[in-house]
Amino acid sequence: MKIADTIIRGTIYTANRGGDFAEAIAVKDGVILYVGSSEGVQQYMGSGTDVIDAGNGLVTPGFIDVHAHPAAATDVLYAIDLTELNSRETYLEKIRGVYIESPNSNLLYGFGWGMDVFGIEGPKAADLDEITDRIPIVLWDLGYHNMWVNSAALKMAGFIQDKNDYDSNVPRDEEGNPTGLIKEAATEEIIRTLPGYTVEQCRNGIKAYQKMAVSYGHTAVFDGCVYNAEEKLGYPGNNSLRAYEELAGAGELIMKTKSCVVIDSPERDSYERNLEYLRNVSKRVKDEFFEIDTAKYYLDGAIEGKTAFLLEPYADSPGFCGNSNWGAWEFCDACTKTAAKGLRIHIHAIGDGAVKQGLDGIQAASEKTGDTGLRHIITHLQLVDEADFQRFAKFNVIAAVQPYWFHKDGMYDVVKEMTGQKRADLQYPMKKFYDNGIRVASSSDHPVTPVPRPLEAMEIAVTRCDPGDSSEATMLAPAQERISLETALRSFTIDAAYALFMDDKTGSLEVGKKADLVILDRNIFELPVHEIAATREMATMINGKIVYRRDTSR
16 A cells, blocks of 8 residues: 555545545655545555644636746846736826836837727827836737837838828827837837847746746646747747747646647748647657647737727727638648647637637637547637637537626726727627537637636626626626536636646546645635635645745744
8 A cells, every 4th residue: 555645634526527525645755645534535644644633725727828928927026017006097106117117128128008098099109208208118018919109110110101001909199199009910010129038037937937826726827828939028939949948848837738830921931830830849848847839829809999890880980890810711721730730729819700710720620630539729709709619519629718707897898988888798608619519718818818727717607797796796797698607617717727737646636646636724615605705815836846835924
């Protein structure tokens, strides 16, 4: 009989097929030896066994984030962070403060402003020019789809007065001057003028992200944005990939990490070249803590920037539905070539038009390559056409959602103005996916969600309200899209593990699987639903090793 390294006693939610609870688990060499009763675990007890008592808390499988941006989170360390602010005045105050403190800087770079602060027209270069028009100021919005820039940045990127330029990604005033809001593909003109983080900075950013994430109970993550390109600020590229490889090689990655290569151009030569690069990288990089096996496609942008691809026109722009970043034929061809190489497809789709095109691509790949069992993913899914739910199930497409956003906040009014009341009240479906037999996995999209605590997301998924809002004044319709707590928990554990092809080793607490788990201070199944997020993560374990323990001395 093997003697356990660690025994954990308490209320244990296993997330196995039956959703069973247990009283104890035993762990040896990072693997679960036993799951069962307190009496039964005694046989694994030895003089050197570490015993952890969860008390009145709950032990669950570790949380898995199937769509985040750990490499982009390097910005959190090195850039101007506006995410905790919520007004034009506070944004400008912070930027001005950084400028005053860095008089010799040749660039002010940051992220995290919200379109809901400015409304449909967006922010203005003139406001930033009041701070300085001597050096560029470049600020990504919270979703990394739009930039707020000053005149110096516009000039450096070649955006000049032009009454005949009708690019919707470069809004202009009546005189043809760029307003200072740059969207989607047009941001590339700004990006190419920027420096990039060094490999060392990328390593530091990834490590900082993982230290933060394990404190919220995360044990695995999918990084949804690495480009086969030169590293640029806010644009993870070759240095980020090298940083991941170096950290994996040195055993310095805490969390189990999967990633992708962004296939960023619909030009056939480009996507074929990038897919071949991805195939080669996927063979080179394969480690328990880091693996690349996925092609990432951006089909559209975001509703608040009017760059999401919709099936029906924007309410305030008759005849305009937004645009896809890909032609129909090119996207289907790229998806088919991706699947034929044994690589997975991960699609950014916000609008219902983009979701439909994403399903078209996966369907084309399936019909030409057969059922390869690759578990392709479409993420975000803010609007989904009723006719498309069954296609998710038919082609085993996983819905990767962000429940953190499923409540009524300042962005709701922006969406309502742009899409109309009916569509605003149909956004972010969740239960409907389950009703149609679709596998759902949850995620944060961090740093778009600045604080990626799954417990907060679970409460929102159950209530569709702000965490702690028992009045339900912030409830996002429709109420029937609420799900049960167990369903929400599974979307962050076993279903997320399935989405990332990790379910044979993690995602549930079963004999033979790795001991990846989180210990909570309360049993969330016994709490009022509006108190779920008030629960605290006491410890996180990965491969049987405690990687985070809450400091209770203060």
